[in-house]
Amino acid sequence: MDIIIDNKSGAPIYDQIYTQIKNQIISGALKEDEMLPSIRGLAKDLRISFITTKRAYDELERDGFIYTVQAKGCYVAHKNTELLREENLKKIEEHFEQIMQLAASCNLSNKEILDMVSFYLEERK
Numbered sequence: 001m002d003i004i005i006d007n008k009s010g011a012p013i014y015d016q017i018y019t020q021i022k023n024q025i026i027s028g029a030l031k032e033d034e035m036l037p038s039i040r041g042l043a044k045d046l047r048i049s050f051i052t053t054k055r056a057y058d059e060l061e062r063d064g065f066i067y068t069v070q071a072k073g074c075y076v077a078h079k080n081t082e083l084l085r086e087e088n089l090k091k092i093e094e095h096f097e098q099i100m101q102l103a104a105s106c107n108l109s110n111k112e113i114l115d116m117v118s119f120y121l122e123e124r125k
Helices: 013-027 039-046 050-062 081-105 110-124
Strands: 066-069 073-076
Touching (some): 013 050, 050 073
């Protein structure tokens, strides 16, 4: 498992860890029931406080991406299809926001945007 901490990023370190592990789980790079590095081990590897790593793991568990087995460690949870769908819907909404900003900068009307989407969908058939 690769985690890269970007000190120049405005995102908190625990959030960077959370996001990178979550993305690896969603992409399938981390498989169901795969053991994650220990909280202390990951903290040592990243040269950060174990409290920071624990917070990321706690949030991943709270959101259903991992589970903990007492005295054994943390593991990738079974994929919840509804959770994955929700994550993908959020990504789509982010892309729509970018599309709307670009469309506004080009003075496109709603009809022109819808025509573009319709054309795109027809081309994919």
